[in-house]
Amino acid sequence: MNVLAIDSSNLVMGVAVTTEDKVLAELTTNSRKNHSERLMPAIAQMVEAAGLKPEDLDRIVVAEGPGSYTGLRIGVTVAKMIAWTRKKELVGVSSLEVVAQNGRGFAGYIAPFFDARRGQVFAGLYEEKEGEIIPAAADRLVMIKDWLPELRKCGRPVLFLSNDLEKWGKLIAEEAYATLGESTQNVPRAAELARIGLRKTPVSDIHHFLPMYLRLAEAEAKWLAKQGR
Known part of the structure; x- marks a missing residue:
């Protein structure tokens, strides 16, 4: 095909x-x-x-x-x-599921996101099971100030992937559970x-x-x- x-x-x-x-x-x-x-x-x-x-x-x-x-x-x-x-x-x-594929091999949750302005992000949450990246929660629009504390409660490492890390990376890096994606992983x-x-x-x-x-x-x-x- x-x-x-x-x-x-x-x-x-x-x-x-x-x-x-x-x-x-x-x-x-x-x-x-x-x-x-x-x-x-x-x-x-x-x-x-x-x-x-x-x-x-x-x-x-x-x-x-x-x-x-x-x-x-x-x-x-x-x-x-x-x-x-x-x-x-x-x-x-x-579109978030596509970005999440770049987190294959990460031992934890994969959180792709896009900046949605006004403090909001389009956010996804995925994980790898049996070699496939699958949704752990539905894609949604959320205030990033609310999203980060929610993920903190998950009790697992989280890999953040986004072409918008330049804007939000510093804030996310303050979270002990967070790992920021490399440049090639964010595209x-x-x-x-x-x-x-x-x-x-x-x-x-x-x-x-x-x-x-x-x-x-x-x-x-x-x-x-x-x-x-």
Whole structure:
């Protein structure tokens, strides 16, 4: 099976083309550039680099969130467009679950997170069992000042993985149970996204597949506030 994996859910943009047992092509960028302008050319480049044509793809796997509202809409929209027009399978994977794969081998909990502004983080909690990284709790939006004391009560070491450690690393490092990920561990890999997506069931209705925002867009929240809701 030929898989195209797409991740534009956060600052890091990743595209990979893989099979069940081989990474054919992979691209990762970690810079403040416009995903809307760069994603489609990156996809075309990776498919060509893999020696394939769009019709050779069998499954499209996309990072479904949480993350940047705009980034999620771009990635999910592109993935749905390709899956629908090419009649391919579509699979969504948690963006936090992708980052958690970089903690494989850690003896404790793995806590991937993304900064969500205003003191909040999109937070996950995972652990390794029988060689697989599985959820220990549901992904959620939480105040970091509340999240860290909660993890303190778990009684296990916790590996924090995030491209946003520059902002939150100093605070987290004050916790005795905490280990901070290395730079290469904090960046999600599109090839890992593809690998996870191979194990998941495709969505039954491509048109109704939506990103996992975990919160309203700022404009929606302001509109609801004006309505007194």
